[in-house]
Amino acid sequence: MVSTLLVFVIPVVYFITLGMCCRPIEYTLSDGQCCPLCNEGTFVSRDCTVQYGTKCSSCEPGTFMNKPNGLRKCFSCTSCASDQGLFAKQTCTTTSDTVCDVLSGYFCKALADNMGCSWAEKHSGCAAGQRIKEPGTSRNDTVCEACQPGHFSTDGVNCTPWTECSKIQKKVKEGSSSSDVVCGSASRNHFILTLPCSLCFCTIMGLFIKGLCLCD
Template sequence: MLLAVFSVAVFMSSGLCCLPKEYEARDGQCCPMCHEGSVVKRDCTPQYGTRCISCVNGTFMNKPNGLNKCFPCASCDQGHGLLTQQTCTATTDTLCDVVSGYFCKAPMEDTGTGCSLAQKHRQCGPGYRTLQPGTSETDTVCESCPPGFFSPNGVNCTVWTTCSESEVEEKAGSTSSDVVCVASSRQYFPYLAGILPLLTVGVLFIKVKQASKKPRRTSSAKSSDPSD
């Protein structure tokens, strides 16, 4: 029983006895809270109520309070993917949104709306395709190309090239590069087979021409003198 009485006494002396629109001053008495857009300049006394002061530019207070300092307004840094959607007032904080190409990772703490932290959309790399483009709330979703397809820029997957009958595969395809085809050396054999007889005839013709141009041999024996 004594423990219960002691607990109630501690609860009452802790300042929790103040009404919802009151705050506990430094001397332990309950004082009326300041309205939104203002903070306490001087606590109340038995003779006078709480003296409040308005928030200056760059600060705000969005709730009844017993504080002596206003909250600093948030800054929307465009270099970090944020832009100002609504400027700060004495009773509301700055509301930031994300710029194009970014998504919000964390909403603003006080309001639960707007954005306090943004991140740039992921760029899908080679071998992947963009399954879902990024939005202001979600990041880009990437997906690996299936077998037989490739993507050099991370946008779409394209099927590998199929080499023709007159070509051979010089380099196999991968998820990031296409198959490389080159002309097959076998395709030249039929042409050589048709040209070879012509070349043979031509060589024989040249040899005959050269043989016909050589001088004929004459007899070295002289005729005998008839006077002998």
């Protein structure tokens, strides 16, 4: 008789604890009743009663539950969008969310709760007049720095020393951080102007020598 009474009283005391806080392994109903939590990978499909415990159902495909809970549905799995620089490093299960990581050429701007990436951006490109000091990684953006004096960069990748004009050239245009020195021929006009004179001189000398030979 006593054992039968205890079997009836204990569930009432356990499941209906009005006005008291529920234990960590329980969740609270709107009327203050405490019910056992559902396990990971499941959700509450029916609250507990005096006679029965909590009814739990498995998460449906595309959803997950990663903790004991008193929720009515599981969480939706995260989608790793390739157009946002993400891919699925680990697929979603009933007990864990998708783990996203970044594609090549992107870096992670924000981490998710599961230590995957929730937001990615493309690596920055360095401007003309700069060079890549540190290439971008999956966790950090590209680091750029300005070219040193006497060097230039047109593509923002590497800095190259300015060209040194030779002795027979002259500097037509000064170099900058984004363009090279321009060299030009210093004696081109001189050769153009003196070439006819040289031909004339040689012709006259030839005729003079030819005339001496005829006299002899």
